Amino acid sequence: xxxxxxxxxxxxxxxxxxxxxxxxxLADLEIQVDLxxxxxxxxxxxxWESGVLVTPMLVRRAPAPTQMLLGSMDDxxxxxxxxxxxx
Amino acid sequence: xxxxxxxxxxxxNMSATSRxxxxxxxxxxxxxxxxxxxxxxGGRVVARNEEWNSIVGSGFDDHILTNPAICYAQLxxxxxxxxxxxxxxxxxxxxxxxxxxxxxxxxxxxxQIGDKAGWHRVSLVPLDRTSFDGVVAMHVxxxxxxxxxxxxxxxxxxxxxxxxxxxxxxxxxxxxxERRYKGxxxxxxxxxxxxxxxxxxxxxxxxxxxxxxxxxxxHAQVEPSDLGVCLNEVLHALEASAIEAGAEIHxxxxxxxxxxxxxxxxxxxxxxxxxxxxxxxxRPLRISVTAERRATYWEFVVADxxxxxxxxxxxxxxxxxxxxxxxxxxGGTGIGLAIAKRIIEQAGxxxxxxxxxxxxxSFHFTLPAPPLDKPLDKPAQDPQ
Numbered sequence: 001x002x003x004x005x006x007x008x009x010x011x012x013x014x015x016x017x018x019x020x021x022x023x024x025x026l027a028d029l030e031i032q033v034d035l036x037x038x039x040x041x042x043x044x045x046x047x048w049e050s051g052v053l054v055t056p057m058l059v060r061r062a063p064a065p066t067q068m069l070l071g072s073m074d075d076x077x078x079x080x081x082x083x084x085x086x087x
Numbered sequence: 088x089x090x091x092x093x094x095x096x097x098x099x100n101m102s103a104t105s106r107x108x109x110x111x112x113x114x115x116x117x118x119x120x121x122x123x124x125x126x127x128x129g130g131r132v133v134a135r136n137e138e139w140n141s142i143v144g145s146g147f148d149d150h151i152l153t154n155p156a157i158c159y160a161q162l163x164x165x166x167x168x169x170x171x172x173x174x175x176x177x178x179x180x181x182x183x184x185x186x187x188x189x190x191x192x193x194x195x196x197x198x199q200i201g202d203k204a205g206w207h208r209v210s211l212v213p214l215d216r217t218s219f220d221g222v223v224a225m226h227v228x229x230x231x232x233x234x235x236x237x238x239x240x241x242x243x244x245x246x247x248x249x250x251x252x253x254x255x256x257x258x259x260x261x262x263x264x265e266r267r268y269k270g271x272x273x274x275x276x277x278x279x280x281x282x283x284x285x286x287x288x289x290x291x292x293x294x295x296x297x298x299x300x301x302x303x304x305x306h307a308q309v310e311p312s313d314l315g316v317c318l319n320e321v322l323h324a325l326e327a328s329a330i331e332a333g334a335e336i337h338x339x340x341x342x343x344x345x346x347x348x349x350x351x352x353x354x355x356x357x358x359x360x361x362x363x364x365x366x367x368x369x370r371p372l373r374i375s376v377t378a379e380r381r382a383t384y385w386e387f388v389v390a391d392x393x394x395x396x397x398x399x400x401x402x403x404x405x406x407x408x409x410x411x412x413x414x415x416x417x418g419g420t421g422i423g424l425a426i427a428k429r430i431i432e433q434a435g436x437x438x439x440x441x442x443x444x445x446x447x448x449s450f451h452f453t454l455p456a457p458p459l460d461k462p463l464d465k466p467a468q469d470p471q
Contacts, residue, residue, distance in 0.1 A: 009129060013187065014218055
């Protein structure tokens with residue numbers, strides 16, 4: 001099971017872009033993904049505890065190891081590779 | 088205290104390369120002589136350096152955890168660093184930068200440091216407009232700098248006032264001599280008096296220009312200024328000499344820019360004044376002032392068909408007291424273009440001249456502008 005957390009800042013431009021790009025990538029992938037979207041403006045404590053410095057930021061919790069992808073994720077192929085990466 | 092590296096990220100899973108980069112950036116971040124903090128899109132502090140802790144507030148950690156969603160500007164207000172008015176204006180600036188309606192913010196803000204009143208220069212810049220929603224906030228303590236600047240200005244003001252006073256006495260008595268005794272002494276005496284009067288007048292305008300130059304030392308007041316309005320003022324002030332010179336002045340459409348309107352006016356006054364002063368005796372004077380939008384800046388051109396500047400002088404004219412012909416009798420002080428250059432460089436722009444001897448001159452200068460991919464005019468209000 002792939003577990004993802006996307007940290008965004010409300011409806012800020014790059015955060016919205018990242019959310020859309022991620023959804024697009026997931027639709028293409030057709031695999032089972034557990035995605036949690038965390039709005040750092042509403043849940044700052046969760047962002048704080050996860051060490052999120054900037055938004056948007058995608059964290060892959062599982063499978064291990066934990067990895068991060070930063071930025072608005074305009075490159076859908078790169079996002080797909082990040083999500084599907086097994087190493 | 089939390090810095091750039093958070094324990095949550097710095098676990099065994101982080102690659103060695105990423106870890107090295109984090110360590111390097113963290114070292115740079117810590118070493119900066121300014122209080123720097125990374126803010127999220129809501130203005131919350133997510134990381135900060137030591138200097139920030141010491142000049143903005145070390146009480147932040149507790150407050151962040153108890154008031155997690157609060158903008159730092161408001162928090163700084165609650166911690167009595169500054170008043171509600173300042174908190175409001177910085178909060179608004181953060182919101183505008185996140186939404187993209189302004190490109191940056193830089194202002195000197197009154198603050199309370201311990202039990203003393205002081206000043207911080209607060210700069211806010213977007214983290215990376217194309218990829219991230221965050222803001223970098225920087226605080227520099229400019230209390231001492233401002234004190235020195237104010238003392239210097241006071242000193243120059245008093246000095247120039249005290250210099251002007253006796254000078255005025257000298258000039259008026261010389262003029263009195265000229266009026267009453269012209270033609271009654273010998274020719275030499277008349278000439279000497281004329282030289283003395285001219286010298287006094289020049290000294291007086293030198294002192295005035297030095298005063299103007301010294302006033303430019305400080306940070307300019309940044310506010311929207313309509314350059315069309317500035318130019319109108321300049322043309323009005325120069326009307327008499329322009330008519331006398333038979334000048335035809337063409338002014339293209341001018342934008343509104345975020346700079347000190349008083350300085351912009353003085354800048355145009357210098358450049359257009361020079362064009363009138365250094366006109367060619369054999370042809371009617373033509374001056375054109377135009378503005379063109381480039382990707383990240385405005386380019387302005389003030390062009391004339393005057394006497395031009397020989398190539399070997401084209402770099403020197405922007406230095407103080409560099410005049411082509413010190414005794415050309417054209418009544419300049421040699422400070423005007425130094426003032427112009429200082430104004431533009433303080434605004435983050437550049438100035439240079441293109442000219443041919445006898446072929447006129449065109450002064451080109453730039454002023455930074457928000458990148459073109461954003462709305463240039465009044466931004467549409469965010470629906471939220």
